[in-house]
Structure formats: structure tokens, C-alpha cells
Amino acid sequence: MTTGTGTARAGGAGTGTAGPDASLAGTSGAGAQPPLTLREFEAAARARLDPAHYDYFAGGAGDEVTLRANEAAFARVALLPRVLRGAGPPRTDVTLLGTAASMPVLVAPTAFHRLADPEGERATARAAAATGTIMIVSMAATVAVEDVAAAAPGAALWFQLYVQPDLAFTERVVRRAEAAGCAALVVTADSPARGVRERELRHGFLDLPDGLRCENMRDGAGTRSIAMSPELSWDHIDRLREMTALPIVLKGVLHPADVRPALDRGVAALVVSNHGGRQLDAVPAALDALPAVAAAAGRAVPVLLDGGVRRGTDVLKALALGADAVAVGRPVIWGLAAGGERGAARVLELLRAEVELALALCGCASPGDLAPDMVVRRPW
């Protein structure tokens, strides 16, 4: 049987196989071989990036306990496949809040893509479109949301918002995201203050270099730096609900008690996330926080997870433990730094192919077939 034919997708950056992309040969830090895994993409990116920029992307808060925990949590969970279910070639596509995606893997919002590639978020959006998945454009993007949308016609975009103390300014940013065609507003809730990443301090990386800026902060009067809002509260979610008809996704939920107030305010989806270990160190791994949040949501709204997803099998583990989809942050940046648009597309296509194969090997016809009884905690 073949597992490479089950899903139609837009674009042709990938091949549907997990084989190397020869055009990326020479980008790998390990030699002439093109990167074949997300980890190899990280090595390739590291070899190319200014060390200060690599550390900005890679680093986490404090002792990086949570950063390490995110990946380690996936290693502690094992998949328990079913056999002989006649599932056929699996589908990998999902629909989230009305947006179709070729796989249950989204591009998480990450800042400053032009530090990784001159085309920056334009290249990322084209890569997401080629793979047929959703890109969540960061408020801290180095390309304006309008220009990201124009660079990748047909791309499925959502917009991530840091609510600004100036609500009138916040509303103008929301209007720009709406006008650019973003289909959901992802409100980051885990950052009432900015986490301290000591790697940034060691490099003295405190601001974008000359020539780059947060283009979504421009407001006629010029670029403004992004403020974290310590006063952020549920009232702001009410205000945003009044402000926009876009579905609101709450990003950065870890405590199950925060689910009820979110549902009461009409939040359309939740993202279980610790911001890739970059905010409060020593919080649980995202995967470990997922089951309780998913149980509290009780399938009322989609639950997403990000943090530490590096393999297709990680995606299946998260889905089995209650997620409807996951998002990846750093891996897309590694693809971008290693090979621009092609590199980012390759990272996404590798994940899609890995998800497809893992679904087949688990006896699943689609992502929705995963259930909690298909994972076990490793006994070590």
C-alpha cells in the first residue's frame, strides 16, 4: 500500500514523501546533505544565523526548564496503534473555525521573520499557502499584515494580537487584520509582562537592527514598540468581542479554571501554550497541561496546543490527548533561515508527510480518529 496519496493539497513545494529536497542541499550544518528532519533544519539554521539572532529564536525564559520540558513531555508519551481497521490511506486535512487546513499543524505566531530571511513573513506565508495550512501572523511581524496577505494570495491567515494599553490603537490594528483578510483573531493572554530570556541579555539583543521594525505597529505617526499590558483582563475579551466579528482564539491557557470564563465570553478556540517556554519558566510542558484544559472545554470549542512539536508522531500524541490541532513556532523559523520560502515549506511538508504516515501506522483514517486510549505514559 502507499501512504503518499491520501490528501489533495495546494501547491507543490513538497512531494508528499519524506525524502530530502535536493534543492536545499548545502544548507545543512552537517554537510552537503539537505536537512531531512526538523532537528537537522535547526542545525542548518544555526550555522547560517547571527548567533544573537539564533539565540533570540531558540531561547527561553529563566533556566529554560519549561523550554526543555515542552519537548521532553512528548518523549514520555508513547502511541498505542490499532491494527486491522481497514482505514485506507489517511486524510490529514482539518477545518478550524471555518478555515480549511491540509493538516492539523498551523504556523504559530512568531516575531521578526526578517531576521531569518530577507523576505521574512512574506516567505513564511507563501510556504504556508504551498502546504495548504494556516499561518498565524504575529503582531510583531517585520512585514505588515497587508503585505503578508498580498504576497501570498490564497493563504489562510489568522492574526495574533497583543492588546495594547491604547484600545483605540488596538482597534486600528484589528481593522487592518480584518481588511487584510485574516479569518481569526488570536489574542495572546500569557504576556502581561515580557519574559526575560537571558540569552538575549547576554548578546545585548534588545531591539531590532536598523532597517527592521514591527510593521503592524506603524500608525501614521511611525513605528511604536509593542507594549505588554499588565492590566489585561476578561473585560478586554468583552471589548474585543464588541469590536470585531472575527472568531477570537485565546492563546496561552494552562489552567483549566480559565476555560469557563473564556467560554462564557464567546471565545471560539483555545491554545494551550506556554509561549514556547519564553514567558514564565517552570510552568508545565504544554502537552502535560493539555488533558485538563481539553476536559474543561469538553469539546465546546476547538483546543489547540503549541510548544515542543517536532515530529508527526508528536502531533498524533497531542491529538490523542485532546487537541484538535497543534502549531509549530521555531521549526518554521529554522526552515526559513536554512532555505527561505522553500525551507519553511519543506519543514511544513515534512510534518504533513510524517502525520500522514503516523496516522496510517496507527490505523487511523483521519486526525479525528485519535483517542486518549491510543497513548500510554512510558514507564521510564
Ligand SMILES: Cc1cc2nc3c(=O)[nH]c(=O)nc-3n(C[C@H](O)[C@H](O)[C@H](O)COP(=O)(O)O)c2cc1C
Ligand atoms: C522567536 C519567537 C517569537 C515569538 N513571537 C510570538 C509573538 O509575537 N506572539 C505570540 O503570541 N507568540 C510568540 N511566540 C510563541 C509562539 O507562538 C509559540 O507559542 C511557541 O513558539 C511554540 O513553541 P515551539 O517554538 O516549541 O513550537 C514566539 C516564539 C518564538 C520562538
Ligand SMILES: CC(C)CC(=O)C(=O)O
Ligand atoms: C516581540 C516579542 C513580544 C515577540 C514574542 O512574543 C517573543 O519573542 O516571544
